[in-house]
Amino acid sequence: MQYQKDEPLIFSSGLFLFLFLGFFMIYNALRNNRRMRIIYVILFSLYFYYKTSGIWFILLIFTALSDFSIGRLIAAHPNGKRRRLALVTLSICVNIGMLMYFKYTNFMYQTLIGFWHLLGGALNEPLLQGLVFEPFDIFLPVGISFFTFQSLSYTIDVYRGRIQPVGKFTDYLFFVSFFPGLVAGPIVRAKDFIPQMFSKTTLTYNRLGEALYLIICGLFKKCIISDYISINFVDRIFDAPALYTGIENLFGVYGYALQIYCDFSGYSDMAIGIALLLGFRFNINFRSPYQSATITEFWRRWHISLSTWLRDYLYIPLGGNRKGKSRQYINLFITMLLGGLWHGAALRFILWGGIHGVALAVHKLCINYIGFKPSGDSMQPWRRTLGIIFTFHLVCFAWIFFRADSMERAGQVISQIFTNFRPDVIIQLIVGYRTVIILMVIGFILHFIPDKVDNMLRNAITVMPLWSKALLISLVIFIIIQMKSADIVPFIYFQF
Helix, strand or coil, X not given: CCCCCCCCCCCCCHHHHHHHHHHHHHHHHCCCCHHHHHHHHHHHHHHHXXXXXXXXXXXXXXXXXXHHHHHHHHHHCCCCHHHHHHHHHHHHHHHHHHHHHHHHHHHXXXXXXXXXXXXXXXXXXXXXXXXXXXXXXXXXXXXXXXXXXXXXXHHHHHHHCCCCCCCCHHHHHHHHHCHHHCCCCCCCCHHHHHHHHCCCCCCCHHHHHHHHHHHXXXXXXXXXXXXXXXXXXXXHHHHCHHXXXXXXXXXXXXXXXXXXXXXXXXXXXXXXXXHHHCCXXXXXXXXXXXXXXXXXXXXXXXXXXXXXXXXXXXXXCCCCXXXXXXXXXXXHHHHHHHHHHHHCCCHHHHHHHHHHHHHHHXXXXXXXXXXXXXXXXXXCHHHHHHHHHHHHHHHHHHHHHHHCCCHHHHHHXXXXXXXXXXXXXXXXXXXXXXXXXXXXXXXXXXXXCCHHHHHHXXXXXXXXXXXXXXXXXXXXXXXXXXXXXXXXXXXXXXXX
């Protein structure tokens, strides 16, 4: 029951299932007492965060207390423009300051040391060249990027007059700490979530079916597909790409594209499903992103809560498309560059964001000057098919830098693909990694099924008798136990 650094509490663990069942029974008993229910969920959420980040749950409370107070002060001065601006600036500084310290201190320190080395070489100064980078021992609280962005959006929306501040600190702490989306999103907006806090929570039979469907999908994606292909194939390729042929590296990249989608969308599915069991509805966070025919469409389907956050709180304030075409391209590039930096303090994340930023700008350029249609059903089938293939491979190329633990490893993967492809070993690859290939094929087939088929499956599970639902989820858990590795595999986005 205590915090263990190497065993964070995750949705797909048996411990969480045990804890949630006990939590859910008491939660149901408190459905008619809103205040007690809120306090009870807060306590469970803080314990949940304690199980992932230890004593740093205090940081979560500090964030909530800071932005709750600032939001109240902003609303208390409706006509004080300078004071309101100073207060929202303070909120930005506090939240971004925490991110800077926990995520970017070592990155900035390493960059500074590199600058001193260059300066020492230019000045022929041995003292400057002798500086050695020794990283500070700074713990990164799980999900800090998610709850700081969520809290920051609240104060900005209060400043813009789009929402009214909540009246009680416990209500705001409930919003910030709500455990289903706490450590890996989706990033929930206050305007969408807070009104639900004051309505009566009801769990209808259809909602129960929808929630179980999402949880089953999430468990299948995470534990059966993502974890298995990660441990048994993808990690091996990216740990030593030079030991594998180009075609094995290419399949490793395809595998990672599927792994990160199944891992992250699996978490989102479970988070949305668990929230639905508790009477709250989160917005969808993924819509089959690899079905996108353009890079713009991809970002309308991938990690929707982050892409819309970046659009509303970064891209539009930078000027969006209101200040001319050239400025629009620059704004897109800056937004995605900072989006890459949000994911991690490393050059490879910045490069990943830069690739997407350039791709978005080029696509807008094509729309503005060549007349390309953005995307959608209006595209001719052959153009859409070619667009899907091209967009998928562009995204996969960027994933190489996202996944590799260094620029050197990323370079090795690319080099092997282009200089040592060896298509003759494909039969050996398929035979040697039979189960991995089968799971990859299943994963991509399920990803590309039409929405109407997905809705049919959802409706079929929703209307199942309760005993059938219990049997289905028991079957999924049984399969997970059979395929599960001995090690806990945290969700990829825990590190962000």
